[in-house]
Amino acid sequence: MSGPGSGWRGRASQRPRGQFCPDCGGALFFDYRGGERPPACPGCGYVRVRHPGVGVAVIIRDEAGRVLMGRRAQGRYAGLWCIPCGRLEWDEDVREEAVREFLEETGLEVELDGVAAVHSNFHDPERQTVGIWFDGHVTGGHLHPADGELSELGYFDPAAPPPLAFPTDALVLRELAGG
Ligand SMILES: [Zn+2]
Structure with a gap:
């Protein structure tokens, strides 16, 4: 529990x-x-x-409405998928950090459009966070797993995601799928 x-x-x-x-x-x-x-x-x-930390994620969708997701390469969630994300560190601006993490993990330059969702993450009781999912759009770069955090990247129908690392990503994807 x-x-x-x-x-x-x-x-x-x-x-x-x-x-x-x-x-x-x-x-x-x-x-x-x-x-x-x-x-x-x-x-x-x-x-x-x-106090919980802050996690940031960026939602990028292709023309078909599919969501860019990454397969985690390390740690207890290795092999499972997530919307590319990172944790805020001291002195970092929440939006700058979301853009920087996304570039580091996916090779894509993005601009943020707005906040898509905010949820509390309790799945790791010792490392609780408040997650902020931003909508964004691609402005440059080319798609490749850049920094070793993710082993694979792909676009997925939010109604049929791959095995997920985080329960709140499932929540966000259900919202994106329209139910
Ligand atoms: Zn004391």
Whole structure:
């Protein structure tokens, strides 16, 4: 079961070790008996409240309305497909980052048209994100998996996608397919 707050649930045997208070350096206290409380520092009262990261994806469609998708080459989702995406890092502008990630992963230069969808991603409880899917159009470049993140690229009917890495991509594709 994943969902909001599930990241710090667990039994004592799963207690994270070596996590310290960023304010005073004391060991953080994980209270799993309640099941819902975030890690806290008994020394100074610091509470580690976590915030999700931001994921960005760009939706490019061909003349037939098919959506450009990539097959992931690495990590736990290797072999599964996604709408080309990336995670925002500190100091990065959300739109600039979406364009840059798309170029790095697909070889295509794009301009963004607007926000197509926004969803919370809970599929990895330890790396929760808010995903933003932009509509875009191609302005240059040529299609090839450029940076090693994706092994294969192709256009797919949003009503009949390949095996997907992320449940929220399935949601977005269903919306694009018109139901
Ligand atoms: Zn402290």
